[in-house]
Amino acid sequence: MMMSVDSSVDRRDESQSTGNGNGNGVVTATNRTTYLSQRLRLNRNEAHQPENYDDLELEFNPALYGKMEQYLPPNLLTATRFHKLEYMKVVLDRYLTDHDRVRIQKHKEYRQYIISSYQPLHKEIYVMHPATFFVPSFIKAITENTEESLRSIISEPSPGVYTFEMLQPHFCELLLSEVESFEKWVQEAKFKIMRPNTMNKYGAVLDDFGLETMLDNLMNDFIRPISRVFFPEVGGTSLDSHHGFVVEYGKDRDYELGFHVDDSEVTLNVCLGKQFSGGELFFRGVRCDKHVNTDTQAEEVFDYSHVPGNGVLHRGRHRHGARPTTSGHRTNLLLWCRSSIFRESRKYQKDFPSWCGECLLEKKERQRQFVEATKKELLKREGEAMA
Numbered sequence: 001m002m003m004s005v006d007s008s009v010d011r012r013d014e015s016q017s018t019g020n021g022n023g024n025g026v027v028t029a030t031n032r033t034t035y036l037s038q039r040l041r042l043n044r045n046e047a048h049q050p051e052n053y054d055d056l057e058l059e060f061n062p063a064l065y066g067k068m069e070q071y072l073p074p075n076l077l078t079a080t081r082f083h084k085l086e087y088m089k090v091v092l093d094r095y096l097t098d099h100d101r102v103r104i105q106k107h108k109e110y111r112q113y114i115i116s117s118y119q120p121l122h123k124e125i126y127v128m129h130p131a132t133f134f135v136p137s138f139i140k141a142i143t144e145n146t147e148e149s150l151r152s153i154i155s156e157p158s159p160g161v162y163t164f165e166m167l168q169p170h171f172c173e174l175l176l177s178e179v180e181s182f183e184k185w186v187q188e189a190k191f192k193i194m195r196p197n198t199m200n201k202y203g204a205v206l207d208d209f210g211l212e213t214m215l216d217n218l219m220n221d222f223i224r225p226i227s228r229v230f231f232p233e234v235g236g237t238s239l240d241s242h243h244g245f246v247v248e249y250g251k252d253r254d255y256e257l258g259f260h261v262d263d264s265e266v267t268l269n270v271c272l273g274k275q276f277s278g279g280e281l282f283f284r285g286v287r288c289d290k291h292v293n294t295d296t297q298a299e300e301v302f303d304y305s306h307v308p309g310n311g312v313l314h315r316g317r318h319r320h321g322a323r324p325t326t327s328g329h330r331t332n333l334l335l336w337c338r339s340s341i342f343r344e345s346r347k348y349q350k351d352f353p354s355w356c357g358e359c360l361l362e363k364k365e366r367q368r369q370f371v372e373a374t375k376k377e378l379l380k381r382e383g384e385a386m387a
C-alpha cells in the first residue's frame with residue numbers, strides 16, 4: 001500500500017480557518033522582523049490570565065487568541081493587548097501566501113452568494129439544540145464532563161478509535177433532507193458547488209450553506225470535551241476550527257474511498273443513514289508525515305461497520321478508508337476538527353511524535369539495539385575478567 005504524502009492527505013480550501021490578514025491593527029515591516037525572531041513557547045503558561053478579544057472583528061474565533069496568548073514568549077505576556085494581538089496575527093499570517101489570500105476572498109464571495117440565495121428547509125437544525133439533536137446518554141455524559149462519564153458511553157474497539165451513540169434518528173432525517181434540498185437547489189440553479197475535499201466527488205460542505213455556527217458549537221461544546229480526554233497529545237484540548245461536510249455513497253454517488261489521512265487533528269464521523277450494505281471504515285494505524293506510507297502492524301488492522309446515529313472519533317492522522325457501499329445509499333456527517341496551536345507548536349518540536357505507530361516502533365528498535373550492545377559489552381568485559 002503505497003501513497004504519496006501530498007496525494008494521500010485529504011486537503012481542502014482553508015478559507016474558514018484562516019483569514020486574509022487585513023483585520024484591525026497594522027503590522028509594520030519593523031514590527032514583523034522583531035516579532036518573527038521570537039517563537040511561541042512549547043508549553044502553555046497556565047498561570048497567565050489571557051485578555052478577552054470578543055469585542056474585536058478578527059480573522060479567527062476570538063477565543064483562539066485568548067488561548068494562544070498563554071503560549072506567547074514570556075516578555076510579551078506583559079505587553080498591551082494591542083501588541084499581543086499584533087504578534088499573534090503575524091504568527092497566524094505566516095500560514096498564508098498571496099495565492100491563499102486570493103482563494104480565501106473568492107471562497108468568501110462563494111459562501112455569501114449561497115447564503116443569500118438558498119432558502120433553508122429546516123431552520124431548526126441551523127441552531128444547536130442538544131435535546132433534539134442528541135440521544136440523552138450523550139448529553140448526560142457531556143454535561144457531567146468527567147473521564148468516567150465519557151468512558152461510560154464510549155467504546156474503544158481498537159486503540160484510538162472511539163465509538164458512541166450520538167444523534168437522534170429524527171435529527172439524522174432532518175439533516176439528510178436539508179442536504180437533499182440544498183443539492184436540489186444546486187441543480188436547479190445550475191450552480192457549480194465545491195465538493196468537501198479532493199477525494200469525494202459527491203457530498204456537500206455544510207459550512208458553506210449556513211451550518212458553520214451550529215457545527216462550531218458541536219465542536220466546542222461536545223467534541224472538544226471528549227478530545228480533551230482521549231486525544232490531548234494531538235491538540236484535542238485546543239481544537240479551534242473545523243471543516244464540516246457530508247459524503248454520499250451508493251448508486252450514482254461515490255463508491256468507496258481510498259486509504260488516506262485527514263487534514264484534521266481529530267475527526268468525527270457519524271452515519272446519518274439511510275439503508276445500505278457495505279461501506280465499512282477500515283483503519284490502519286496512526287502515522288506522522290514521515291511515516292504515512294509505512295507498513296501496517298497486525299494489531300493496527302481494524303474494520304468498523306457504520307450504525308446510523310452512531311459517532312466514530314479518531315485522530316486525523318489515523319490512516320483509514322471506506323469499503324465499497326454495495327447497495328442502497330449511505331450519507332455520513334464528517335467534522336474535521338483542527339488546532340492551530342498544535343499545528344504551530346509541531347513546527348518547533350524536534351522529538352518524535354508519541355502517537356505515530358512507526359516512530360514508536362523505531363524507538364523500540366533503538367532501545368533493543370542499545371540493550372543488545374550493552375549486553376555484548378558486559379559479556380566481553382566478563383570474559384576479560386575471567387581470563
Ligand SMILES: [Zn+2]
Nearest residue numbers: 288291356359
Ligand atoms: Zn513517525
